Amino acid sequence: xxxxxxxxxxxxxxxxxxxxxxxxxxSRCFKPGASVSKKMRDKVMAAANELHYQPNAIARGLxxxxxxxxxxxxxxRLNFYYPEALFSLTERLSAQNMRVxxxxxxxxDDVDAVLDQVLQYSADGVISxxxxxxxxxxxxxxxxxxxxxxxxxxxxxxSTSVWCDVREAATTMIEQLLAFGHKKFAFLHGPxxxxxxxxxxxxxREILTDNGITDIEEASGDYTYESxxxxxxxxxxxxxxxxxxxxxxxxxxxxxxxxxxxVMGLNVPRDISVVxxxxxxSARFASYELxxxxxxxxxxxxxxxxxLMERVEKPETSVEKxxxxxxxxxxxxxxxxxx
Amino acid sequence: xxxxxxxxxxxxxxxxxxxxxxxxxxSRCFKPGASVSKKMRDKVMAAANELHYQPNAIARGLxxxxxxxxxxxxxxRLNFYYPEALFSLTERLSAQNMRVxxxxxxxxDDVDAVLDQVLQYSADGVISxxxxxxxxxxxxxxxxxxxxxxxxxxxxxxSTSVWCDVREAATTMIEQLLAFGHKKFAFLHGPxxxxxxxxxxxxxREILTDNGITDIEEASGDYTYESxxxxxxxxxxxxxxxxxxxxxxxxxxxxxxxxxxxVMGLNVPRDISVVxxxxxxSARFASYELxxxxxxxxxxxxxxxxxLMERVEKPETSVEKxxxxxxxxxxxxxxxxxx
DNA sequence: ATTCATTTTGCATTCGAATGCAAAAATGTT
DNA sequence: AACATTTTTGCATTCGAATGCAAAATGAAT
Numbered sequence: 111x112x113x114x115x116x117x118x119x120x121x122x123x124x125x126x127x128x129x130x131x132x133x134x135x136x137s138r139c140f141k142p143g144a145s146v147s148k149k150m151r152d153k154v155m156a157a158a159n160e161l162h163y164q165p166n167a168i169a170r171g172l173x174x175x176x177x178x179x180x181x182x183x184x185x186x187r188l189n190f191y192y193p194e195a196l197f198s199l200t201e202r203l204s205a206q207n208m209r210v211x212x213x214x215x216x217x218x219d220d221v222d223a224v225l226d227q228v229l230q231y232s233a234d235g236v237i238s239x240x241x242x243x244x245x246x247x248x249x250x251x252x253x254x255x256x257x258x259x260x261x262x263x264x265x266x267x268x269s270t271s272v273w274c275d276v277r278e279a280a281t282t283m284i285e286q287l288l289a290f291g292h293k294k295f296a297f298l299h300g301p302x303x304x305x306x307x308x309x310x311x312x313x314x315r316e317i318l319t320d321n322g323i324t325d326i327e328e329a330s331g332d333y334t335y336e337s338x339x340x341x342x343x344x345x346x347x348x349x350x351x352x353x354x355x356x357x358x359x360x361x362x363x364x365x366x367x368x369x370x371x372x373v374m375g376l377n378v379p380r381d382i383s384v385v386x387x388x389x390x391x392s393a394r395f396a397s398y399e400l401x402x403x404x405x406x407x408x409x410x411x412x413x414x415x416x417x418l419m420e421r422v423e424k425p426e427t428s429v430e431k432x433x434x435x436x437x438x439x440x441x442x443x444x445x446x447x448x449x
Numbered sequence: 450x451x452x453x454x455x456x457x458x459x460x461x462x463x464x465x466x467x468x469x470x471x472x473x474x475x476s477r478c479f480k481p482g483a484s485v486s487k488k489m490r491d492k493v494m495a496a497a498n499e500l501h502y503q504p505n506a507i508a509r510g511l512x513x514x515x516x517x518x519x520x521x522x523x524x525x526r527l528n529f530y531y532p533e534a535l536f537s538l539t540e541r542l543s544a545q546n547m548r549v550x551x552x553x554x555x556x557x558d559d560v561d562a563v564l565d566q567v568l569q570y571s572a573d574g575v576i577s578x579x580x581x582x583x584x585x586x587x588x589x590x591x592x593x594x595x596x597x598x599x600x601x602x603x604x605x606x607x608s609t610s611v612w613c614d615v616r617e618a619a620t621t622m623i624e625q626l627l628a629f630g631h632k633k634f635a636f637l638h639g640p641x642x643x644x645x646x647x648x649x650x651x652x653x654r655e656i657l658t659d660n661g662i663t664d665i666e667e668a669s670g671d672y673t674y675e676s677x678x679x680x681x682x683x684x685x686x687x688x689x690x691x692x693x694x695x696x697x698x699x700x701x702x703x704x705x706x707x708x709x710x711x712v713m714g715l716n717v718p719r720d721i722s723v724v725x726x727x728x729x730x731s732a733r734f735a736s737y738e739l740x741x742x743x744x745x746x747x748x749x750x751x752x753x754x755x756x757l758m759e760r761v762e763k764p765e766t767s768v769e770k771x772x773x774x775x776x777x778x779x780x781x782x783x784x785x786x787x788x
Numbered sequence: 789a790t791t792c793a794t795t796t797t798g799c800a801t802t803c804g805a806a807t808g809c810a811a812a813a814a815t816g817t818t
Numbered sequence: 819a820a821c822a823t824t825t826t827t828g829c830a831t832t833c834g835a836a837t838g839c840a841a842a843a844t845g846a847a848t
Binding site: 121122123133134136137138140141147165166168169170171172173174 | 833834835836837844
């Protein structure tokens with residue numbers, strides 16, 4: 111008998127040799143529901159424990175064509191919303207015995223390179239919180255890799271997605287502002303390619319239009335706290351009569367509140383109201399108490415994971431869009447319009 | 450010629466057949482620095498492009514014994530500090546052509562299960578921001594899997610780690626508080642198992658002791674914003690004369706500031722000063738402008754990744770502790786002690 | 789004890805790429 | 819042109835687990 115090669119890791123052959131059985135027997139003992147006698151299982155498990163054997167997921171993946179890896183793509187820019195979603199997804203994926211391969215996407219240009227990696231690692235599926243082009247969708251489809259778009263409904267292509275419908279909550283929010291007597295509104299947009307923010311403000315615009323308000327001021331940021339500062343300065347200069355600012359996300363709303371209060375010396379909500387979208391943890395901090403529309407991140411993650419798992423098990427499962435509804439959060443960053 | 454089996458993915462054999470060469474030639478064309486003639490490379494690359502061939506990372510990993518996967522373990526509880534570190538690490542690892550396998554750890558009990566997964570996937574290395582026991586370290590060592598402890602210096606075992614030394618900055622911070630005339634201090638601790646927080650306040654205590662202050666009030670939270678609320682209530686009841694609160698992290702400092710200001714109606718820093726540790730992005734928000742000690746997350750990530758890569762390439766590389774220094778951030782959450 | 793049905797087990801092959809070695813081709817030398 | 823040298827290529831094997839199929843073992847039924 112050879113002295114053990116300086117392998118650090120026991121293989122199924124090592125276990126088989128020690129237990130005096132075949133390698134296939136070992137393999138079967140680690141496959142739930144396989145046909146193994148109790149005697150065999152005991153022998154093998156004893157040997158496996160002795161050698162600290164664990165099946166090699168890489169080798170297994172090669173033959174089964176299932177890596178049990180899920181690629182999760184998030185945009186690095188959105189520092190606050192996505193961590194909550196990311197952790198939430200990770201927990202739920204582990205519960206399904208899936209591992210998370212994390213990819214951050216700086217800009218749209220990175221996506222192709224990331225997808226190459228996703229495919230090289232034979233991820234069983236993708237959950238993407240960044241935009242994918244039609245070509246990119248097609249690439250994944252050709253490779254039979256299911257994708258779930260997370261919070262990306264209005265993409266050109268018809269793809270399986272989880273989305274949060276904010277219309278009802280936004281209506282409540284905006285009607286409350288109207289009831290508060292606000293007449294002059296402004297939007298604080300996200301970046302031009304920010305689908306989610308655009309959609310949110312589109313809905314807001316419709317609701318305002320329904321109520322006869324069409325003259326809306328516009329300003330733009332990039333979803334970050336910092337970007338709100340310049341946008342608000344600019345906005346106040348152009349349109350000092352605005353009394354309600356609708357921000358495309360909470361982060362900018364927080365930036366807006368701070369700029370108005372601490373730099374411009376205004377009282378929010380007495381002088382001006384600010385509302386956001388997302389329902390971040392930090393939006394509830396006592397310094398902000400944002401009025402906002404909360405996305406049910408936990409339930410969105412559940413939906414994304416369950417839709418993904420279905421498609422991993424049954425690849426031909428058809429496109430599905432699961433829509434959850436956001437809820438209105440009454441904060442203290444909005445209130446009656448000033449005299 | 451068989452009709453293509455319904456494989457969605459071209460293999461090196463497919464490329465070889467199309468290019469009229471051997472499979473090994475294809476493999477070599479994708480290995481940087483291999484001996485291949487220009488003619489061969491062109492032929493192969495043309496075929497590879499036509500079939501959209503990309504080498505299978507799983508199969509490659511099996512034979513090379515290099516998965517190019519790095520397991521990153523973070524605690525899910527610390528919602529704010531770690532996302533910044535996580536994204537920072539992910540970017541740097543991608544730059545080294547390594548992929549991130551993300552694991553969240555709810556409690557210490559999860560760690561064993563997570564490590565099993567790490568080993569099953571043959572991660573080339575681990576970056577851990579959660580505590581590992583001696584046994585866990587040994588397990589990884591037996592499997593020749595290098596670990597870098599991220600922000601975990603004072604572990605029982607002598608392990609390679611990145612750590613942020615806050616002593617100098619903390620000294621500056623505390624001496625400033627003393628110069629501001631503060632005499633009665635309180636600590637807002639993290640949870641009992643929070644190594645980092647304990648260490649920070651230990652240092653703070655030493656510095657205060659050096660300055661003749663030994664009677665310090667103590668309160669405890671769990672690093673979250675919310676937990677500061679009860680701790681502060683309790684503290685104010687017991688010791689209304691405290692004028693400076695040192696918090697184990699920024700998140701609790703923010704919670705403390707808000708509780709003091711918005712619930713208790715105090716003026717921070719006029720009535721009471723609050724300082725933190727971390728240097729979170731949100732600590733800079735105008736509503737807080739925390740006085741704190743910032744950890745250089747970017748440089749810490751660089752250090753972690755470079756130390757890891759060294760040990761992946763040369764496994765026998767000895768233990769190394771890289772210590773970066775935190776910097777004092779002057780905010781407006783602290784100021785002169787009240788009369 | 790014999791036959792047949794059923795469950796367990798092992799054999800041999802497979803997944804896809806990498807690599808040591810030897811054969812073949814290209815290049816250099818005289 | 820003949821030979822030596824270097825570079826390029828292909829053959830065959832390997833990594834570690836899973837699995838179809840056939841052989842072996844077990845159990846049931848007569």
